[in-house]
Amino acid sequence: MNIFIGGAWPYANGSLHLGHISSLLSGDILARYYRAKGDEVLYVSGSDCNGTPISIRARQEGVTPREIANKFHREFCHCFEKLGFTYDLYTRTDDLHHHEIVQKIFQKLLANNKIYKKTVEQAYCSTCTQFLPDRYVEGTCPHCGKDARGDQCDECATILDPLDLLTKRCKICGDEPAGKDTEHFYWSEHTC
Structure with a gap:
């Protein structure tokens, strides 16, 4: 039997911690199990090298997002090798x-x-002349009155x-920041 296992793609914006490893380990266990049964397995994953967390870290360190992504992608590869993960392909979203x-797929x-x-x-933000991802907006939670990020109140x-x-x-x-209209793509009802 042919088995495809697509593992989670960790953001390349900081070192892996135990929570990352525990969420990624199940894919590796499944890949090993099916290989031991004699099945053909394709186990893939990679570093998510795009997105807000990487941009934030790059701004904080005064480097480019690519430098941050490169640093942590190398670190991830090293960690997975040392931990004995058995990916058939571990790549990155900016390849x-x-x-x-x-x-x-999009087309x-x-x-x-x-x-x-x-x-x-x-x-x-008219000062920065850009739309702000939710993590770039901070303020006061309208429910509890505590400090919060634009995506959630901790x-x-x-x-x-x-x-x-x-x-x-x-x-x-x-x-x-102010509210401003912008266009985005959404899944149609019949897709999901």
Whole structure:
């Protein structure tokens, strides 16, 4: 039997900790089990080298996001080798082949009406002249009144929208962001 195991892709923005390893270990155990049974296994994963956590870390350290991603991808590979993980392929989201495959999938979904554009309001910092990912917005939780990030309040565990925060501020410059319309792609109802 052919078995495909797609492991989680950890953000390449900081060292792996026990929680990361415990969430990744189940894939390796499954791969070993099926290989021991004689099945053909393709066990893949990689470092998520894109995204807000990497950008935040890069800004904090005064380096490029690519430098952060490179550093932690190398560290992840070393850790997985030392721990004896048995990936058939461990890659990264910023590799050319990854971009090509994702673009092909995106184009196919778009052509088959599986995704659609929708205008939504998002936090925008006019000082930094950019839309702000949820983790770039901080403020006061409207539910408990404690400090919170734009994605969630760690104090009361409420999932938040950045624009719902009270006394919101841009994590980069400290100015107050405003709501501004922008287009995003969404899964159509019949896709999920």
